[in-house]
Amino acid sequence: MYIGKTGIWSPELRLHHDPVEIHEAAAELDQHGWGALWIPGLGGGDILGDAERLLRATGNTTVATGVLSIWRHPAAEMAEGHARLRQEYGHRLLLGLGVSDAAAAQHAGGTHRPLAALDSYLDALDQAREPVPVDERVVAAMGPKLTELAGRRSAGTHPFLVSPEFIAGARAVLGSGPALAPYQAVVVDADPERAREAARGFLSPFIRMGHYAKSLLRQGFSEDDLSDGGSNRLIDAVVAWGDVDTIGERIRAHHDAGATHVALHAIGRGHGLPLAEWRQLAPLAH
Template sequence: MDIGTTGLWSPELRLHADPAEITEAAAELDEQGWGALWIPGLGGGDILGDAERLLRATRRTTVATGVLSIWRHPAEEMAAGHARLRRQYGRPVLLGLGVSDAAAAHRAGTAYRPLSALSGYLDELDESPTPVAAGERLVAAMGPKLTELAGRRSAGTHPFLVTPDFTATARGLLGPVPLLAPYQAVVVDDDPDRARTTARGFLSTFIGMGHYAASLRRQGFSEDDLAHGGSDRLIDAVVAWGDIDAIDKRVRAHLDAGATHVALHVISAHGGLPRTEWRALAPLAR
């Protein structure tokens, strides 16, 4: 599946209070030429319904889930919904799947065995009355075993909170063909203190979560880097902040390291849809 080299990742495209404004913004983003619009799983809910709203508003841009939790969304329901959207709109949703953390598995009443659980979920998608083709699904993989599974049984992987060095390592594990679409947080602000404060406002919760913290440690960050919402070193490594040239430099670093596509998440100090920032970034749509 061709999703271009850049896209936008946005919780606001699910959460914003005015659905009409989401539709209007999505149509504008489609005209700007972004390869994909990514919506996160958040706490569950009707993620395919939210994807459908974006499909109605767009003509060319791929709609992707980045990512839905396998513990919250039964595979057969997702397969049936995915097939319905494909029939109705003539293009698939790229179904991004994640194993979240142990707490999510325990809330679902099961042990946390991410590799076997994800493998079983993919089996269910294959065996559904309306199977989801491997090329229309991908995996949020941050460890080597899940990355290898993603390369064998899906279009590829969509890792979260990673550096270009991680991207290079993941490409080595995947081989040359699979999709590698890292999430990249961005703050459109060239004031260092303000940009880092804005970034911490969103990312501090994730940095403190066990599975993301473990991934960051594997990437070479220390306990000091993980404390207090993230050190300047960590924030600068996983967040691209500054003007459009600085953000483009980070995108190109991922692409040079082997990424197929980079999903940009605008973090803003203001609420609502970050349409001003999206317009500023429009030259990066490709």
């Protein structure tokens, strides 16, 4: 499945109140040439319905879930929905799957054993009446065991809040074949104070979550780096801020480390669609 070297990751493409504006924005992003449009799981909801809205608005770009929780979306329903959308729109829907955290598993009545749970979920996708092809699903893997499983049973992995150094380690685990498509937060602003403030505003809740905190600690950050919304060192490592050329340098660093695709999340200052930021970033679409 083709997703190109760069894409756009956007909660606004699910959350924005006006579906007509979402349709128009997705069509414009498709014209920019982004390889994929990624929408996050956001705790559940009709993620395939939201994906279909983007598929309907576009003609070339892949639409990817980045990522849906295996605890909130039954495998049989996802396989059935994926097959329906594939028949309608071709091979343009990439299912990104995540194991979430212990609270999500407990809420669903399960036990948070990530490897076993994901293995079983992938089994169910394989055994569905119309299976989800291996190359049309990826896994949100942060640790080496999940990364290995992702490379063996899916097209690859879509890690969150990682640096190019993490990417180099993940590529060593994956080997040369599987896709490695990290999320990359970006702030199009060359002022350090404003850029870091905007980055913290979005990222601070994630940094407090146990599974992301553990991942960041494994990457070499300290507890102090994770306090008060994230240290400058942490923010600068996981957020690309500055002008478009500077952000392009971070994309190249990911690719040089072994990434095959980078999903850019433009953090804006408003609550609507970040159209201005997307238009500024358009030269990076390829």
